Amino acid sequence: MTKVRDDRATTEVTLGVDIGTSSTKAVLVDAAGEIVGQAVAEHRVDRPEPTWAEMDGRTWWREFVDLTGELLAAHPEAAVIAVGVSGMGPCVLLADDRDQPVRPAILYGVDMRATAQIEELTTELGEDMVTAIGGSRLTTQAVGPKLRWVAEHEPEAYAAARRLFMPASFLARHLTGEYVLDHHSASQSTPLYDVERRRWHEPWWERIAPGIERPRLVYPKDVVGAVAAEAAAETGLPAGIPVISGTIDAWTEGISAGAVRPGDLLLMYGTTMFLVATDIRTMRHPSMWTTVGAFPETMCLAGGLATSGAVTDWLRRLTGADFPTLLSEAEASGPGARGLLMLPYFAGERTPILDPDARGVIAGLTLDHGRGDLYRAALEATAFGVRDNVDAMREAGAEITRIVAVGGGTQGRLWLQTVSDVTGLTQHVPRLTIGASYGAAYLARRAVIGDFPIEDWNDTAIVIEPNTATRVGHDANFARYRALYAATRDIQHALARGKHATV
Incomplete structure (x- = not known):
């Protein structure tokens, strides 16, 4: 049951935004974990071929701007002090050196276009080595085969690509100018990341993603930068407030619970x-x-x-x-x-x-x-x-x-x-099952005041014993x-x- 906010609630809030498969959700949360405001923008997955699932990555920033503006207009008393981001994944959004997408983002495991590349890379790298370094077998969830698919089927788009984004990191880039990816999202970018050493596996990155700059690795709770003046002007957010890295939505929802x-x-x-x-x-x-x-x-x-x-x-x-x-x-x-x-x-x-x-x-x-x-x-x-x-x-x-x-x-x-x-x-x-946007807002609050348990915001409502x-x-x-x-x-x-x- 959602707490009812009263007139005495603080005006200091954190903003959490989650880019999901069917919608983007934004939430304003105050210091006590009460929900001040919510907004949703529906969108759709494009399926130009039966096994494809993709989306215009520019939609993610546009909806962030729209929802933020909607919430700020509806709640003029709310002063945003930090921003949290989250999104579906692992996705493949390739962008040029001006951060403009060179093609639509290829979504996570629901996009099954790269089956030939999965088999090819498994044979090329060795299944045992892939699982030893990347942690998992190559499946439709993996990033590496989809990068190779783009290189093979859309060479002009790949030649123009310089950076690799997922929804959360794309928002962080637009907000702060920082090019980052959190360790969890990176660990789902099989086989580009070494899960034991927690770093990019450079030999395979150069083999599978040549010409693509490796993003700086951070953790979901880390502050990656501050809202830049240009982003502030576009969104209405205060310039200089912190922005966390965030991560993939299921894990952000886990944080919220x-x-x-x-x-x-x-x-x-x-x-x-x-x-x-x-x-x-x-x-x-x-x-x-x-x-x-x-x-x-x-x-x-x-x-x-x-x-x-x-x-x-x-x-x-x-x-x-x-x-x-x-x-x-x-x-x-x-x-x-x-x-x-x-x-x-x-x-x-x-x-x-x-x-x-x-x-x-x-x-x-x-x-x-x-x-x-x-x-x-x-x-x-x-x-x-x-x-x-x-x-x-x-x-x-x-x-x-x-x-x-x-x-x-x-x-x-x-x-x-x-x-x-x-x-x-x-x-x-x-008590609250708002989802990943709430978890992103929680991480943003932690970035401002330091560590505190999510139970201070969202305690257990029901316990089911076997x-x-x-x-x-x-x-x-x-x-x-x-x-x-x-x-x-x-x-x-x-x-x-x-x-x-x-x-």
Whole structure:
């Protein structure tokens, strides 16, 4: 629940701006963590080819200017004392020596144009060396193959390029004139960055990104400079106030919820699910992304489910029932969904199985089952997917002791309880789930007054403890969940590729 701001609240605020996939969000936050004002600008992803996902990088600065102006006009009493930035990533925005984009920004893993370059670089550099230095295998998430794609397919654009930006660093450049990239974003720029030495891997940078200047490396909380006079005139912000580096949005959202300490697992409930485990040690798993953490002393291991809320929404549309009705009927169904077991691979699966040709399976159906049973099975399926990832992360050395839950799915108590029951982990849901823009505003405040815990702003609102009475049944079904995938994998693949048997 958002605090209600009263007339006595301080006028000193920090500005947090996050460039997301579908919108840019800006927020003004006062010294007590109260939200003074919010503004949103919608935008769209361009898909000139079926597997491409790109965006005009100039949109990012234009929306920053527009939203900042909107907030300052709506709240003339607010005095901005620092700026925090955040954005989706890892992205590839190439710009010339005047910081003008030479082509649209290529987005993160949703852009799959560079598959040939992924195979080429994996062979060229060696998969073991790539994972040893870069922390992760080359996938559609990686920056290096996309740079090579531009060099090979758009040589004129590449020849004009001098700098590499992501949304947060592009905003920082426009605000301060500084050319930087935070260590976390750099660690997702596989294979250009050495995750163990925390520096650019110069031999591979020169091989894959020749002619591109390497940005200075900083941490997300670092002040990279002050708002320059030109940026102040354009935005209405005071000249000379500090600007932090910021980082990729999922990690900034983790900061906003306090999921940044060793032992924490950030779990983002949404159309898909994203998981980030934090530790002080380097954790590696073949299917997951090893990265530098949001803070200097931490490392992260990240994974994700391809669907979660997407499956429950599919059931809602299929049955014509609303969510409250489905949740009520799922509650009545009880643990185990009256003998149903679902694989939630309705759009393939990311981690830990890395199987784009996996497909959804519903086992155990009888004529007695209803939509509430199906909905319960879907919730349990996503919980099993989370547990599968938690087990993989623990195999990689992560010591997960609690889940910090964020996202739209946290509004449903049954889903939260199911995940805790299946994983055996306690979940903490913060009071505010505004997202990355709030985390950016928090880091900006720290830049002014020094370190303080996010809990001073955003404490825990709900704690979900696992129900030990259901654990034996969930353990048995989790074993069946894994066995069901192994037993039906070949059939799933055949169906996905259209190899239907004919009669």
